[in-house]
Amino acid sequence: MVCAVLGAAEAVWLGQDLVQFRAAGAVRVWAGLAVPAGGAPLVTSTVDLLLLGLYAAAAVASLRPGGVGVLGAAAVITLALRTPTAYLLAPSSGGSPPGLQGALLLTAGGQIAGALVLLLVVRRTGQDAPAPPRPAAGVLAGMLLLVVALIAGVLEFSRRSDPAALRPPGFFWRTAKGGYLVGSQLGAPYEWLVWATAGLAAAAGLAAFARAPFARPLGICVAGLLATTAVPVIGTSRIDAPGADDFAAAFAVGAALVVTLLLAPGDLAAVGVSGGDPYAEAEVPTAAGTLSMPLYEQTAVLPVFGAYGQQQPPPGPSSEARAAYLQDPP
Structure with a gap:
């Protein structure tokens, strides 16, 4: 219900x-x-397209086992993107904001409240966690997300330290608070959006490295955020003279695609495993119980290909057959 209201x-x-x-x-x-x-x-931007998709995906995922991770990812991204919007739209002198500003403030405040409700739902249903990513996929996805976050941070610091770009005092903090460069009336300031996206990418990358239960949905949702925020940069790039921002945006889109493919539900989700590797609890015969067995009985207990842990091994030859086989020929 909460996701439906937010999406509406x-x-x-x-x-x-x-x-x-x-x-x-x-x-x-x-x-x-x-x-x-x-x-x-x-009023809107590509971020709003992403949020609409996240709310729709969260509404569908909430009906399935392990879908609580999508609710948490949608809530975290909503809080990161809508908190500065509510701050900017709130009237500084008190009272009720007029017209469109009041409607936008009501929307941003309602989305923040809805995100908090989703986090409470996730906390109460934490035992229904999604399956963690596979080890190799988690490492590679984590590396890509961390690299994207590092590139975004380096570019922002280089802009601030560039002597050729003259900026008024306090430009960084005023931009973060909305003093300059707001891409849409319902959106976050540009500087805030960049650092929030970099922080979310770093958090998702560390979660993928640690194979946390929420790493899959968080990584996929953050990958969607990377792609949608890079679209306007790519759209305004000059093909004949691309800059560092253009290359960074193109890399972010490519990394987002690879991360999505790596973290998409695969074998673990298909077999309904809610945590760990599917072979971690498999019963494997120990060496202590097989030392006194003949060689052919030791090899008989190995699992049959394609039915690991589900099919009993074929019986060995009977004692009479072994005795007759070992007798000397007449």
């Missing part, structure tokens, strides 16, 4: 932009290929 709120604002600016115009603005008439930003 996003759908309303996205539909308003599609109607007001027409579908082609809104898509071009989301992709960074055009600027709205008059210069005022749209």
Whole structure:
């Protein structure tokens, strides 16, 4: 129910932009290929498309075993992206904000409250955790996510320390609080969005390294965030003279695709294993119980190919047959 309400709120604002600016115009603005008439930003951006998809996926996943991880990932991303929005839209002088600003503030505040409710649901149903990623897949996905986070941090620090880019005092903190560069009326400030995305990518990468139960849904959701935030950068890039941001955005999209493929539910989720490796609890005969057995009886207890732990070994030859076989020929 919570995911349905959150998704409905996003759908309303996205539909308003599609109607007001027409579908082609809104898509071009989301992709960074055009600027709205008059210069005022749209209400929504590519982040809202991501949130709508996350809420729909969380609503479907909540009906299945192990789907609680998607609820937690959607809640964490919502809190990271909507907290600065509520701060910016809140009137500084008190009182109720007028018109559109009040509606947007109600939406952001409702999404924050809904995210907190989802976290409470995840905490109460923590025993229904999804399967962790496979060891090799978790390591590779974690490395890619950490590299993306590192690249984003390095680029932001290089911008701040570039002597050629003159910025007024306190530019960084004012940008983080919304003093400059807000891509959409319902979105987070650019600087906040960059650092929040980098922090989420780093957290998802560490979770994938540790093979945490929530590493799969968090990594896939963060990969979606990386791809959607990189779309406007790629849309405004110059093919004849690409810059560091363009290469970083292209790498983020490629890394997001690979991480999604690595962390997508595979063998562990298909067999219904909720944690650990499927062979960790398999019964393997110990050497202590087989030392006194003849060689052919020791090899008989090995599992049959394709039916590990599910089929009894074939019986060995009877004692009479062994005695007759070992007798000297007449």
